[in-house]
Amino acid sequence: MGRIALGLAVLLPLITTACATSAAYHPQKDCAAGSAGACVDWGDALAAQGDTQQAESAYGQACQGGIATSCITQGRLLIERGELDAAELPLRKAYLEEFPEAYEALANLHQARGGPENLAIARGLRFEAPAIDKPAAEFVYHYRVDLRGGQGAAMTLNLQPMVFLSRRLDIGFNIAYGSSPLELNGFIGYQHFTSAWAVPYARVMLGGLPGEPPGMGFNYGGELGLKLCLGPIGHLEFAVGSSRGSPLHASVGLGLNAIFLLLAAH
Structure with missing residues (x-):
């Protein structure tokens, strides 16, 4: 702010x-x-x-x-x-x-x-x-398409404070829904700042599939993506990923500084 x-x-x-x-x-x-x-x-x-x-x-x-x-x-x-x-x-x-x-x-x-x-x-x-000017926490909404053409969405809370190797490391939570089973995941990733505006990243995810039968609800996967950043405001994001719940998907996302959500909530 x-x-x-x-x-x-x-x-x-x-x-x-x-x-x-x-x-x-x-x-x-x-x-x-x-x-x-x-x-x-x-x-x-x-x-x-x-x-x-x-x-x-x-x-x-x-x-x-x-x-x-x-x-x-x-x-x-x-x-x-x-x-x-x-x-x-x-x-x-x-x-x-x-x-x-x-x-x-x-x-x-x-x-x-x-x-x-x-x-x-x-x-x-x-x-x-x-x-230095990127948000420490950001909320991202993703539109996703899977290998079969099914459409879905995902929401991510991404935490990337400067204390995490000057935002090179990030951790967060992700929920995906729509064309594949509901997924609830946590992740950890690495971001490489090629410039102040172009940031490729890689993440590994572990989580669950709440709608699956007992013993079948474990989820895991990964994602590769690129952020196009706009300073402290947020970023546009392109990614491809795969998980047990959604074997192969591509997504485009819009990320906003999480402080905007706090302001909107008041």
Whole structure:
């Protein structure tokens, strides 16, 4: 919820600036008057002119005004000039707001400093960066089709906190119904962040088939899939899997940050 509110707070001054169509709008003067959004525009104009030093100053004012993306831009410009100590403060401001780009930029800073300790910090930041803005818990609804063309559905609660190898490990619960016997499963899986938005995964499942005769209700299986992520909001998911209850199936799913369900429940 904090990152969603932060995103709105970041966008608001930019939207306000974009709507300022008055001929009186002047990015340089409005930046000097205290408009963080105008400072972003003024920094962009200076950067386009090649005046990166003055652009860095404008981005710095936008950073102080609360626009975390400008903190990242300011930090990157300072790194390019070799001013590593000066770059650390704005980058840490964005890092504390959990922007993946800030993790990458801070990693570049530590790499530029060199030495075993800094290089280890840089590796750790790059490992965390693509996962940092993803939800710790998400609810997924899947539409499924089996090998025979039967149609069904599934619902999944997926838990992937940063303490699980920076979201590389996930655990959860799954219920599938429709074309095959009712399945209730638990699972554990591994996710590989090829980028901040593309996340292939593999899972193994163990569970039960409540409708089966006594002694026949044990279920097991696995799934391979790909998540296309949209930061803290959720993801689109494509998967193929097989289990004792549904021998072969394909699915497409929509995952949402579980906090949305908590908000809807209130």
